[in-house]
Amino acid sequence: MMIRLTCLAASLLLTACAQSPQQSAASSEPETPRNIIFMIGDGMGANYLTAYRYFLAEGKQQQIKPTIYDELWTGISSTWPDDQTLVTDSAASATALATGYKTFNGAISVDQQHLPIGTLMQQAKRLGKANGIVASSQVNHATPAAFLAHNPSRRNMDAIADHYFDIRVEGQLVPDLMFGGGARHFIRDDRNLVAEFQAEGYQYADSWQQLTQLSQAPALALLADNGLPSVLNQEKEAPLQVMTEKALELLADHPKGFVLMVEGSQIDWCGHANDIACAMAEMHDFARAIQSAKAFVDANPDTLLIITADHETGGLALAADGIYEWRADLIYGVQYTVREITRRMMKLEPAELADQWRHWTGLTLSDEQLTEVQTVHQQQPELYALLNGYINKATRTGWTTDGHTAADVPVMAYGAGAEQFTGFMDNIDIAKRIMGFIQQSAN
Known part of the structure; x- marks a missing residue:
């Protein structure tokens, strides 16, 4: 069934926020970006x-310097959902960021009555712009x-994949480019969405080599059955940065x-796992993708780069156990995610555990710890909990939960219109300002 959305949340198009507090009423209008990179x-x-x-x-031998995140940091955002919990999940928060409306946890751009809410990409398509999605x-x-x-x-991931093809705006597919994982939801016994996209003129890649060979949009790259491997567990250098640069290359001339x-x-996945080395590796990959996006803005000043988070995960604390110390230096010795180390440890003989642990983490097991590991080393949940605890204890990393928290999240902005994202805001304000820019750039 073809779902056609020709009139998309017109009220949203009228809700672009007013000038930021830093702007006087007499100041000139901010520059309207032609392109939006939303990270x-x-x-x-x-x-x-x-x-x-x-x-x-x-x-870098204790030379503490601002990172790319620090350089672009402009504000902070609240993230609460519309279901009285105060703690959002990714679906509700992403709906807020994509539509400018709050919804309940688990919902994908529908309201409390399960009715569709128009998204900023559907708006952009109606106004003639191209859209791209990149995800790890x-x-x-x-x-x-x-x-x-x-x-x-x-959780209805097959139905969601179907929407990517079935939802049309004035007869057009909404996404012009999609890079990431999830092949199992697009090539199924009941439907082959890849073939359907190819019939609509999409180039398709299912390997990193094929991704580099994509020459134009529309394009689809599904590089794993599910999510991509964790950065720590794969040989591909800076996967998110590679996908971001190719996406910008293909969309630049629209x-x-x-x-x-x-x-x-x-x-987020590393935060759920309370795995600090995993989290820092993913943060580094994201930072490199931001660097590439910033370079694009420098070369194309009619572009807005806006960066935020949907929520905080894990209640990460940079110190634990009442000790005034965080040992970030020890994170560098951890070569894989804790789940991968656990998987490898379970294949070893008891006599091999201590040496391999030292090789994969740079840490030494005490006699007591070695006895604990040997006792449970064929029991996956128990072994994982022990090993993860050893790394967190050594680095003095604390976690309050393996879920999400209600903490506010940072907002970063750069380029045309960046001044509209300073200070405190709610996540729906971010969407409203972006949608206002999309509308203005089409006038």
Whole structure:
């Protein structure tokens, strides 16, 4: 069934926010960006930015310097959903960022009555712009889904993938480019969406080599069955940066400009796992993608780069156990995610555990710790908990939860219109300001 949305939340188009508090009523109008690069660090609270700053410093002999995040930081945002919990999930927060409306946890761009809410990418398509999605998760995961689909449950991932093809705006597919994982949701026994996209003229890639060979939009690249491997566990250098640069290359010459959403998806996954080395690796990949986006803005000053998070994950604390210390230097010795180290440790003989642990983490097991590991080393949950605890204890890293928190999240902006994203705002304000720019640039 073809779903056609020809009139998309007209009221949203009239709700662009007024001038920021820093602007006087007599000041000139801000420059309207032709292109929007919207980057979302899933789970990336302000504490993650602080951690990344000190993480880099430990790699540079304690020379603490501002990172790319610090250089672009302009404000902070609240993230509460419309369901009385105060703690949002990615679906509700991404809906707020994509539509300018609050909704309930789990919802993909639908309201409390499960009716579709028009998204900024649907608006952009109606006004002649191109749209792109880049994610290190499945491209139909909660955050990217909120920009392109409508469903009362983020878990209906096959149906969400179907929407990417079935939803049309004035006869046109909404996404012009999608890079990430999720092939199993697009090539299924009941439907082959890849073939359908190819029949509509989309170039397709299912490997990194093929991604580099894509020459024009529309394009689809599905590089894993599910999410991409964690940065720590794969050989590909800076995967999110590579996808971002290719996306910008293919969208750059669109005559009416573009909207590109880039999600650092797995910062959140590392936070859920309470895995600090994993989190810093994903933050580094996201930072490199931001560097590439900033370089694009420098070369194309009619572009706005806006960066935020959907929520904070894990309640990350840079110190623990009452000790005034955070050992970021020890994170550099951890070669894989804790889940991958656990998987490898379970394949070893008891006599090999201590040496391999030291090789994979740079840490030494005490006699007591070695006995604990040997006791549970064939029991995955128990072994994982032990190993993760050893790394967190050594680095003095604290976590309050393996879920999300209600903490406010940072906002960063650069380029045309960046002055509209200073100070405190709610996540729906970000969407409203972006949608206002999209409308203005089409006039």
